[in-house]
Amino acid sequence: MRFLMISCKKAGFLLSKKEENKLTWLEKIQLKGHITICSFCRRFEEQTGWIILNAKHAHTHSEATLPEEVKTRLQNLLTD
Amino acid sequence: MVVHAKIKTRIGQFSCQYTISPLILPIILYQPMAQPLLQPDKWISNYSDALYAYTLVRVNDSALAEDIVQETFLSAWKGKDSFKGDASEKSWLYTICKNKIIDYYRKKGRDIIQPIEGKDVSDGFFNEAEHWTTTDAPGDWGIDYQQAIESKEFYKILNGCKKKLQQLQQSVFVMKYLEDLDSEEICKALGISSSNYWVLIHRAKLQLRACLEKNWINL
Numbered sequence: 001m002r003f004l005m006i007s008c009k010k011a012g013f014l015l016s017k018k019e020e021n022k023l024t025w026l027e028k029i030q031l032k033g034h035i036t037i038c039s040f041c042r043r044f045e046e047q048t049g050w051i052i053l054n055a056k057h058a059h060t061h062s063e064a065t066l067p068e069e070v071k072t073r074l075q076n077l078l079t080d
Numbered sequence: 081m082v083v084h085a086k087i088k089t090r091i092g093q094f095s096c097q098y099t100i101s102p103l104i105l106p107i108i109l110y111q112p113m114a115q116p117l118l119q120p121d122k123w124i125s126n127y128s129d130a131l132y133a134y135t136l137v138r139v140n141d142s143a144l145a146e147d148i149v150q151e152t153f154l155s156a157w158k159g160k161d162s163f164k165g166d167a168s169e170k171s172w173l174y175t176i177c178k179n180k181i182i183d184y185y186r187k188k189g190r191d192i193i194q195p196i197e198g199k200d201v202s203d204g205f206f207n208e209a210e211h212w213t214t215t216d217a218p219g220d221w222g223i224d225y226q227q228a229i230e231s232k233e234f235y236k237i238l239n240g241c242k243k244k245l246q247q248l249q250q251s252v253f254v255m256k257y258l259e260d261l262d263s264e265e266i267c268k269a270l271g272i273s274s275s276n277y278w279v280l281i282h283r284a285k286l287q288l289r290a291c292l293e294k295n296w297i298n299l
Contacts, residue, residue, distance in 0.1 A: 007210030016281045020263055043218035048285045050225040051292060052257045054238065055137075057228070061235045062133035070146050074153055075124045 006030045011041045015048075118160050118169055123153055127170065131177050138181050138254050140243050148184060152177040182259060182269065185251045189270030205286055216290065221297050234296060241291035248272070249284035256281060 003026075006014070014031040017023050023031065035042050119126075131152060135145040156176050163172060205216040212218070223229075242250060248270070255266045263277050272280070 007206070008212050009206045009210040012282050012286065013278055016278055016285070022263075040212045040217045043220070044285075044289065046225040047218055047221060047289050047293075050223075051238070051285075051288055054228055054234070055242075055253075055257055058137045058235050058238060059130075059134040061230070061232060062137060063232075064133045064136050064142075064145075065129045066132040066146065066149060070150065071124050071128055074128065074150060075121075078120045078123060078153060078157055 004030055004033055006034050008034075008038060008041050011035065011038065012044065015041075015045055117165065118163055120157055120160060123156070123173070127173055128153075131173065134174070135177060135181060137239065137242075138258055139184060140239070140250070144184070148177065148180045151180050155180070178259060182255065182261070185255055186269045188247070189251060189272070205290070218289065219293055219297065221293070237292065237296045238288075241288050241295065244291060245284055245287055249280050249287065252277060252280045253284040253288070 011031060011034045014023060014027050017027070018031065035045065128149060132145055132149050135148045136142060139145055139148065152173065156173055159176075163169075167175070205213065207213050242253070245253065251270060252266060255261045255269065256263070261269070263274060263281075266272075267274055267277050
C-alpha cells in the first residue's frame with residue numbers, strides 16, 4: 001500500500017499534470033487517494049483553480065487606459 | 081438539352097440516386113462574397129483601451145504594453161488586405177495582439193538565464209516529510225470557489241502578487257492560464273524542459289496562492 005501514498009508536495013505537482021491529462025494510471029490513483037484524505041491539498045486545488053478562473057478575465061476589471069498621446073499618435077498613423 | 085447532375089449516395093446497403101436539375105445548381109454553389117469589414121479609422125476609439133488592458137495584465141509593464149498595442153495596430157494596418165472576414169474585426173485584432181504577447185514571452189524566455197535549480201522556494205511551504213507546514217498550509221477562505229469575484233481590490237492585489245513572481249514563473253503562468261497554451265508549446269517557446277515546466281507552474285501557483293492569502297484574505 002505504501003507506493004500509493006504520496007506527499008503534499010508531490011500531490012501539488014500532480015495537480016498541474018492533471019490539468020493536461022498527463023497523469024499515468026498510478027498517479028491518478030495516488031492523487032485521488034491523497035486528495036480524499038488531505039483537506040489542505042483539497043483547498044489548494046480549489047483555491048488555485050479559483051485564482052486562475054479570476055486571472056483569466058482580470059483584464060475586464062482593469063481600469064487601465066492607453067495614454068491619450070499614444071492614441072493620437074496611433075490615430076494619425078492609421079489614417080495616413 | 082437538359083443536363084442532369086446525378087448524385088449517387090450509398091448508406092449501408094441502401095443506395096439511391098438523386099437527380100438535380102441544373103436550374104438549382106447556382107443556388108447550391110452560390111456562396112455570398114465575403115465582405116471584409118474593417119474600419120481602421122475607428123480602431124483606436126473602439127479597441128485601444130481594451131487591448132491595452134488585455135496586454136497590461138499579461139506583461140505587467142505599461143510602457144511595454146503600449147508598445148505591444150502599437151505594434152498590434154500597425155501589423156493589422158499592414159495586413160488589412162489579408163483580412164478574410166472569417167472572424168470579426170475585434171477577434172482578428174485580439175489574435176494579432178495575443179501573438180505579439182507570446183512573441184514577447186518567447187524573446188524574453190531566451191534572454192532569461194535563470195538557474196531553475198538552486199534554492200527551492202517551494203521547500204519553504206513543506207516540511208521534511210513534504211507535507212504542508214503549519215504556517216503555510218492553505219487556510220479556509222470561506223468563499224464559493226465556483227463563483228468569480230468582482231471586487232476591484234482583489235484584482236489590484238492579484239496583479240501585485242503576479243508581479244512578485246519570478247520572471248519565468250510569471251511567463252509560464254500567463255502562457256498556460258491566460259493564453260491557454262499547452263505545456264509542450266510553452267516549453268518550446270521558452271526553451272525549457274518539461275520537468276522544469278512542472279516545477280515552475282507548481283511554484284507559481286504556490287506563491288500566488290500564499291500571496292493572496294496573506295494580502296487579501298488576511299487583510
